[in-house]
Amino acid sequence: MSTTPAGADPVPETPDEPVLETTSPDDTAAARHRRRLATWAWALAAAVLVVDQLTKWWALSALTVGERIDLLGDLLGLTLVFNDGAALSIGGGGYTWALTIVVVAVVVVIVRAMRRIGSRGWALSLGLLLGGALGNLADRFFREPGFARGEVVDMIAYANFFVGNVADIAIVVAAGMIIVLSFRGIGLDGSRQGEDVR
Incomplete structure (x- = not known):
């Protein structure tokens, strides 16, 4: 207990000042590094999306469904295909909307993960993955026959195995x-x- 001398004004007791947590330079540098990698991954995803959509626009204007242009004999060619399923046309038909939901969920997971990127390799891989997912998701949303049921435009034929896109x-x-x-x-x-x- 504190005592106040006679005739002196009492000094109000003040609570202890809170200790402010300081961020170390290493933590700040790491945060900046993560932001740079995330920005780079987003830029890569945007580039993949743009190239994918441009090549699909070209395929729709230059190729004909059912006709094939050979580039490397039977190994590689160009042909226009509309795919309502997943890779290799799996899960098409009435399940197109379900595939759209799955891809949306994948995109959400990728976006959340990108906030924790600390590796250039992961930035590159997640940027590519996000750009590819958004490229095909854009087709699902905006192409015929309707929203969330759109067919993905494919044009790169790998032998007689399957047809894909960028x-x-x-x-x-x-x-x-x-x-x-x-x-x-x-x-x-x-x-x-x-x-x-x-």
């Missing part, structure tokens, strides 16, 4: 990169397996 290439490359990053033990935040990351 978005599909981005998705496949991204999937391969993610597998490699996972086998190498590189986490989304840039840490390696076994490291103690704060």
